[in-house]
Amino acid sequence: MSSGTFHKILKPLLFTTFIVGCFVIGFLMYYKPSTGWLNHLLKFSDSVTNGHDVFTKKNESSNSKNLIPQISPEKKEKNKTVILVWLLPFGSNREMDICSSAFNIEGCFITADKKLYNKSHGVFFHHRDIHRDLSNLPKSPRPLFQRWIWMNMESPTNSPKLPGINNLFNLTVNYHQDSTVQVPYGSIIPVEPQENFVLPNKNKLVCWIVSNWNPNYARVKYYRELQKHIKIDVYGRAFGKYIGKQDFHPTISSCKFYLSFENSVHKDYITEKLYNPLSLGTVPVVLGTTRQNYENFVQGDAFIHVDDFKSPKELADYLHLLDKNQELYLAYFKWRKHFKVQRHTFWTEHACKACEYIRKHKEYRVINDLIKWYWG
Secondary structure, three states: OOHHHHHHHHHHHHHHHHHHHHHHHHHHHHOOOOOHHHHHHHHHHHHHOOOOOHHHHHHOOOOHHHHOOOOOHHHHHHOOEEEEEOOOHHHOOOOOOOHHHHHOOOOEEEEOOHHHHHHOOEEEEEHHHOOOOOOOOOOOOOOOOOEEEEEEOOOHHHOOOOOOOOOOOOEEEEOOOOOOEEOOOEEEEEOOOOOOOOOOOOOEEEEEEOOOOOOOOHHHHHHHHHOOOOOEEEEEHHHOEOOOHHHHHHHHHOEEEEEEEOOOOOOOOOOHHHHHHHHHOOEEEEEOOOHHHHOOOOOHHHOEEHHHOOOHHHHHHHHHHHHHOHHHHHHHHHHHHOEEEEEOOOOHHHHHHHHHHHHHOOOOOOOOOHHHHHHO
16 A cells, blocks of 8 residues: 555544544533443442342441431330330339330330320229229220220238229239249249259258238138247237348348248249249248149259147247258258249339240230139
8 A cells, every 4th residue: 555545544544533533522521420330330349249238338428426316215125115114113113214224125115204105005003003983094095006904912801892994904913823925933943053052051040031920810820820839930010120131131040940921822823932932942831722722833852841849838849859860851952953042023023924925825815803813
């Protein structure tokens, strides 16, 4: 090819290249492309980066808090089951937001704020605080989704029978084994690993701490006969010997035997009078419901029942025998190698467990004859 011919071809080619280049530069400067193709590319990138959106991250603040969705307190409450404590048991106000931390019960919000009545999934009533004419119960209509919870830990003998409480409540929280939600005064739970029980030092034989004194009580009548045959160290307001909180447990643990006498005799009514000495290394001598009923809650070789003896004198003789025979006495603590006492927390645990029940059971029921069920 001649030089003249080559120049004739090159000149138009360079001109064309220049024009195309200008067009491309102008296009890129003034045209904003769609990000659809980029989003598609990023979706593919998600699978490689374990679910993190790299495109979003590039535009986010470097503040790490912005990477975590923040949930407002209102939304937290909204996502929980709300239990309104309408009547604070015996006026006792305490920290309520402990269902998760204390009892491992999730998703519950316990409150005493009556302004939340219409938002509450359950309303919690302590029987002993309800007025006889029911005048301190809610006046507003009950929302259709709401359940009313009846709670009482006193025995029928010491609980007023209130007309009008039938067909009012949806579930019961009580020490009764057949309550909707059973919460006993205490429980015997397994120990892992096994424990070597060490008997506390003992300098007293039999002890009793009592404040509620009534000469007609079965326990008072039994005590009066028993104390004729064995020495009993007595404490409490009933005897003019007040025991402070700091002395309560040391006093019980210093005794070989403790009179765990209930103030009334009812099925399943087994109170802290049993669980205190059990937990403190003292053998309970029980008076209350039947031995068989006690054994539904605690091992039969962990306590002594007055019904096992024909008379208070026969019981006293047996206690004297155990006092002199350490091997026989220590047999009452064999259970401690595999089990321990768990005390239940009045009343917050009852509210939390009622909440847990409501979360798990959506069916609707009414306690049609609460008076017959509880008072017989």
